[in-house]
Amino acid sequence: MSGWVIVAIIAIVVWGIVQISRVRHRNERGILTDKEGNESYAGQATDTEAQREIEELRERIKVLERIATERNSVDARETKRIASEIEALRDKQAD
Numbered sequence: 001m002s003g004w005v006i007v008a009i010i011a012i013v014v015w016g017i018v019q020i021s022r023v024r025h026r027n028e029r030g031i032l033t034d035k036e037g038n039e040s041y042a043g044q045a046t047d048t049e050a051q052r053e054i055e056e057l058r059e060r061i062k063v064l065e066r067i068a069t070e071r072n073s074v075d076a077r078e079t080k081r082i083a084s085e086i087e088a089l090r091d092k093q094a095d
Contacts, residue, residue: 023033033039070076 031039031041
């Protein structure tokens, strides 16, 4: 074999090893590459961060459920009806 062929083979092997180590290192750090070669950060959250975020989302859902049900409850409708009657009486007195 020629000396240049050996150099080319060694260069290809080294390039392959470098590429494999880059992919492993990126995956460990949460960097993902799509088919087009675009890189994006996936961010690996720790278990405590994930649990904290889940708890915050649960609290938000509870608040949203309370807002949605309070507006349609019997008490809320009764309060609106009474308020509209009061406004109607005020309008009659102003005339």
